[in-house]
Amino acid sequence: MLILTIDRALEDPVYRQVADQLRRLVASGELVPGTALPSVRQLARDLGVNLNTIARAYRLLESEGFLVIRDRAGVTVAAPAEEIEHSARAKLLDELTATLARLRQAGMTTDDLMTIVQIEVLAIDGGGKENEDD
Amino acid sequence: MTEAVVVNLFLTVRVLLVGGILIALPSITRKGLLFGAYIGETLADRNAARQLRDSWYIGCVILMVLSLLVGYGISLSGRPLAGNLTGTGVLLSGGLLLYLRWYSKARKLVPPAAADQAKRSAAPLVGGESQGAGLAKFALGFCLLASFATYAYAVGSYQDMLASVPVYARTSFYKIILLPSVNLALSPFYALLALLTANAKRSLRGGSGGGSFEAQDAFRTTVAKLVGWMALLICAFMSYLSVRIIRVGPSEVRTLGLEILLMAVLVIVFIGFNLFRIMKQYGQGGALIETGSAEAPLTNGIADNTRWIGGLFYVDREDPSIMVESRFGFGYTLNYGNPTAILIVVSFIVLSLALIAVAVIGTRLGGG
Numbered sequence: 157m158l159i160l161t162i163d164r165a166l167e168d169p170v171y172r173q174v175a176d177q178l179r180r181l182v183a184s185g186e187l188v189p190g191t192a193l194p195s196v197r198q199l200a201r202d203l204g205v206n207l208n209t210i211a212r213a214y215r216l217l218e219s220e221g222f223l224v225i226r227d228r229a230g231v232t233v234a235a236p237a238e239e240i241e242h243s244a245r246a247k248l249l250d251e252l253t254a255t256l257a258r259l260r261q262a263g264m265t266t267d268d269l270m271t272i273v274q275i276e277v278l279a280i281d282g283g284g285k286e287n288e289d290d
Numbered sequence: 291m292t293e294a295v296v297v298n299l300f301l302t303v304r305v306l307l308v309g310g311i312l313i314a315l316p317s318i319t320r321k322g323l324l325f326g327a328y329i330g331e332t333l334a335d336r337n338a339a340r341q342l343r344d345s346w347y348i349g350c351v352i353l354m355v356l357s358l359l360v361g362y363g364i365s366l367s368g369r370p371l372a373g374n375l376t377g378t379g380v381l382l383s384g385g386l387l388l389y390l391r392w393y394s395k396a397r398k399l400v401p402p403a404a405a406d407q408a409k410r411s412a413a414p415l416v417g418g419e420s421q422g423a424g425l426a427k428f429a430l431g432f433c434l435l436a437s438f439a440t441y442a443y444a445v446g447s448y449q450d451m452l453a454s455v456p457v458y459a460r461t462s463f464y465k466i467i468l469l470p471s472v473n474l475a476l477s478p479f480y481a482l483l484a485l486l487t488a489n490a491k492r493s494l495r496g497g498s499g500g501g502s503f504e505a506q507d508a509f510r511t512t513v514a515k516l517v518g519w520m521a522l523l524i525c526a527f528m529s530y531l532s533v534r535i536i537r538v539g540p541s542e543v544r545t546l547g548l549e550i551l552l553m554a555v556l557v558i559v560f561i562g563f564n565l566f567r568i569m570k571q572y573g574q575g576g577a578l579i580e581t582g583s584a585e586a587p588l589t590n591g592i593a594d595n596t597r598w599i600g601g602l603f604y605v606d607r608e609d610p611s612i613m614v615e616s617r618f619g620f621g622y623t624l625n626y627g628n629p630t631a632i633l634i635v636v637s638f639i640v641l642s643l644a645l646i647a648v649a650v651i652g653t654r655l656g657g658g
Contacts, residue, residue, distance in 0.1 A: 157503050158414070159412050159414055160412065161410065161412045162410070163409055164409040165406060165409040165410075181415075192417030193417050194415065197610065198417075199413055201489070201490075201491050201609075201610055202413030202414070202491055202492050203411040203590070204491065204606065204609040204611065205610075206608055
């Protein structure tokens with residue numbers, strides 16, 4: 157049973173916490189394409205947050221291609237695109253470059269960065285965090 | 291003498307039933323909750339909490355004995371009905387005062403860490419319609435149809451009577467319309483409660499939450515189905531009774547006595563049996579079956595002491611839930627911070643008063 161958790165004490169806004177968790181679950185394959193997610197109303201009720209907060213998280217993930225939102229069918233997990241679109245690829249690479257630059261500026265070495273990227277990619281592909289201690 | 295015996299018997303049964311439920315409540319409450327306050331799962335097992343529970347049992351027994359003594363005493367003085375009512379009043383008001391006192395004691399045990407826990411929420415990633423909602427929707431449709439039909443039949447019958455037997459009609463409008471009015475207000479309301487319960491907030495535990503989710507879902511589904519069946523049975527009973535009373539006529543109403551009693555007893559036994567069965571099998575909110583994850587801390591609004599008034603009334607304007615799990619007691623309660631919940635309660639009260647007003651005004655006009 158997959159559970160979503162939020163912590164209002166964190167600095168991260170709730171919609172981002174929801175979006176981040178769902179993004180990770182989809183990328184790691186724990187949420188497979190076609191899986192029906194709770195409706196905005198149902199998830200907002202269970203978490204005790206405003207409807208707009210969940211709606212915002214869902215809309216964000218829909219714009220990123222993680223979810224499909226249809227009125228009658230509800231919210232389902234989207235299948236990954238077969239081929240990445242050029243403009244989308246460029247935008248995402250820019251974001252990755254910016255994040256890596258910030259990590260570098262925060263004091264991480266090139267080797268550390270390479271290791272982290274490798275670990276994260278393996279985690280997404282189902283390799284898990286077992287290589288973290290290597 | 292016979293009346294006094296029967297009345298005292300009713301009082302005794304009522305005291306034992308209500309008192310028994312009060313005594314049982316702490317044992318079916320979700321771990322971490324103590325008399326309407328969230329004190330955390332670790333503290334709930336410690337001596338202070340145990341002592342509070344033990345003293346609660348003693349308090350309940352004293353209250354039950356007091357209620358019976360007062361009731362019997364007044365009954366023996368020649369006023370059995372007054373004794374019954376006073377004894378019941380002592381039981382209910384005493385129970386409330388007892389609870390509020392124990393709630394304030396439990397609040398003193400709340401650790402600072404509980405405030406942090408209250409900020410956490412967990413929800414299952416499960417789509418689809420809630421279980422129990424199907425029966426609730428059917429019950430709502432059936433109750434609305436049946437109660438409106440019965441009400442229309444009552445009004446139509448009164449019109450016929452006006453045309454044929456004026457003397458009869460002047461004295462019987464209130465009697466004809468009363469039960470259909472109660473039915474129209476009550477049974478759709480219960481069906482609506484069933485639907486709201488089927489969609490109530492699920493208060494999970496932190497951590498993996500797996501066992502907690504299944505327990506919550508099973509409890510919610512079962513309670514929603516019970517309330518749905520309650521609505522159907524009450525509607526069927528009152529509709530049947532309404533039509534029978536109209537057709538029998540006021541002079542022969544007494545012949546219905548045994549029929550009414552038997553049906554009422556069956557409905558009460560059905561509801562009571564299932565209520566106790568659910569309490570024993572599931573506990574409140576699935577407390578007795580969430581064995582796998584009972585040590586993990588509660589999350590969502592149920593762990594937030596600031597959202598509960600007296601541990602009984604939940605108020606959270608941000609929370610879109612209409613029904614939430616009760617902290618102390620059984621079943622679910624309304625979120626009084628939600629305008630929809632307030633609207634439902636106010637609508638029910640207004641509708642009930644309006645129907646009573648129609649019955650009273652109709653009686654006066656008929657007699658005029």
